[in-house]
Amino acid sequence: MDLILEQSKLGKAVFANKDFKKGEEIIEFRGKIFDYNEIDDNSYEDEHCIQIGKRTYIGPSGELDDFINHSCNPNSGIKVIGKRVILITIKDIKEGEEITWDYSTALNEDHWEMDCMCQSKNCRKRIRDFKYLPKEIQQKYIKLGIVPKYILENLKRNPE
Numbered sequence: 163m164d165l166i167l168e169q170s171k172l173g174k175a176v177f178a179n180k181d182f183k184k185g186e187e188i189i190e191f192r193g194k195i196f197d198y199n200e201i202d203d204n205s206y207e208d209e210h211c212i213q214i215g216k217r218t219y220i221g222p223s224g225e226l227d228d229f230i231n232h233s234c235n236p237n238s239g240i241k242v243i244g245k246r247v248i249l250i251t252i253k254d255i256k257e258g259e260e261i262t263w264d265y266s267t268a269l270n271e272d273h274w275e276m277d278c279m280c281q282s283k284n285c286r287k288r289i290r291d292f293k294y295l296p297k298e299i300q301q302k303y304i305k306l307g308i309v310p311k312y313i314l315e316n317l318k319r320n321p322e
């Protein structure tokens with residue numbers, strides 16, 4: 163097993179069970195695909211849904227991919243290739259490190275927000291849409307190739 167689920171300070175979290183090199187595939191998200199309209203705000207599924215298209219979401223799979231936490235200083239990011247959603251590393255990761263990605267890299271909905279408790283030095287305190295990220299952080303994520311197409315298209319349409 164490349165990954166293990168463990169209890170962390172903030173609840174369940176996924177940890178590397180081996181060393182990963184930058185750019186490596188970590189896991190594929192395998193939940194059911196939903197349309198925005200089909201999501202019940204109060205359901206378990208809403209909490210585990212990830213936006214993967216303008217109106218498309220992927221739900222929980224019941225596997226490890228449901229428990230990968232957000233960080234404002236992440237070591238991974240998602241790539242959306244058609245209907246496949248893959249988590250890749252954006253830096254080298256050592257065995258035992260928690261696997262995290264920045265949820266804002268997939269968010270473009272003006273709906274869901276959450277207080278952040280990631281405790282990283284650069285924590286933004288609030289998880290919100292990609293468009294609200296500081297420009298230099300947007301650019302960093304775009305260069306890493308972990309910003310899905312529907313977000314890039316939205317930025318082009320609404321330049322500031």
Ligand SMILES: [Zn+2]
Nearest residue numbers: 234278280285
């Ligand atoms: Zn944070």
